[in-house]
Amino acid sequence: DTGVSQDPRHKITKRGQNVTFRCDPISEHNRLYWYRQTLGQGPEFLTYFQNEAQLEKSRLLSDRFSAERPKGSFSTLEIQRTEQGDSAMYLCASSPPSVWGYTFGSGTRLTVV
Amino acid sequence: GQNIDQPTEMTATEGAIVQINCTYQTSGFNGLFWYQQHAGEAPTFLSYNVLDGLEEKGRFSSFLSRSKGYSYLLLKELQMKDSASYLCAVNGGNNRLAFGKGNQVVVIP
Numbered sequence: 001d002t003g004v005s006q007d008p009r010h011k012i013t014k015r016g017q018n019v020t021f022r023c024d025p026i027s028e029h030n031r032l033y034w035y036r037q038t039l040g041q042g043p044e045f046l047t048y049f050q051n052e053a054q055l056e057k058s059r060l061l062s063d064r065f066s067a068e069r070p071k072g073s074f075s076t077l078e079i080q081r082t083e084q085g086d087s088a089m090y091l092c093a094s095s096p097p098s099v100w101g102y103t104f105g106s107g108t109r110l111t112v113v
Numbered sequence: 114g115q116n117i118d119q120p121t122e123m124t125a126t127e128g129a130i131v132q133i134n135c136t137y138q139t140s141g142f143n144g145l146f147w148y149q150q151h152a153g154e155a156p157t158f159l160s161y162n163v164l165d166g167l168e169e170k171g172r173f174s175s176f177l178s179r180s181k182g183y184s185y186l187l188l189k190e191l192q193m194k195d196s197a198s199y200l201c202a203v204n205g206g207n208n209r210l211a212f213g214k215g216n217q218v219v220v221i222p
Binding site: 031033035040041042043044045048050055056091101102103104105106107109 | 117155156157202207208209210211213215
């Protein structure tokens with residue numbers, strides 16, 4: 001297992017289109033997190049899964065955003081009707097049950113034009 | 114709620130020592146983390162403090178005072194590759210990390 005994988009690395013989309021990102025966590029990690037990071041800012045929490053259960057969602061996650069982790073393994077984050085303000089780096093992280101610390105994926109950089 | 118504050122940028126010379134401060138206000142506390150992030154890359158874990166005191170790991174050390182809501186990361190013998198953003202993050206006891214904005218360190222020859 002080589003760490004947390006995210007796909008795609010880069011995505012350019014037109015405003016109004018839908019996009020979906022995928023995250024494959026470290027296999028023995030049951031916790032999975034999505035964060036968003038804009039230039040010059042720290043990562044902002046979006047949502048968190050423990051196994052397949054989505055336990056918490058940030059106020060930042062408007063109704064255009066949805067995340068799933070159907071079998072407690074990989075996760076997807078979908079953004080519907082993208083807006084220019086959605087342009088950011090979307091980071092996925094996973095951790096084991098002890099939450100000693102996260103391991104981050106390389107991120108998906110979204111540009112909405 | 115959670116509030117994590119870090120200075121934004123500092124410049125230091127190769128071989129020097131630099132200290133990056135972080136203050137936090139959280140309703141709960143279950144550990145403070147430092148991450149390094151190079152431009153365009155994901156954050157990578159540097160250190161973790163849950164008890165007061167200094168944790169040393171090679172050229173990097175991290176200090177925590179829970180009563181003061183304060184931590185610092187000490188980088189010794191700076192190298193050019195240490196040019197990066199350094200993120201302070203707190204586990205507020207709710208199974209997730211809240212990050213500060215990061216401190217950009219620029220190392221010059």
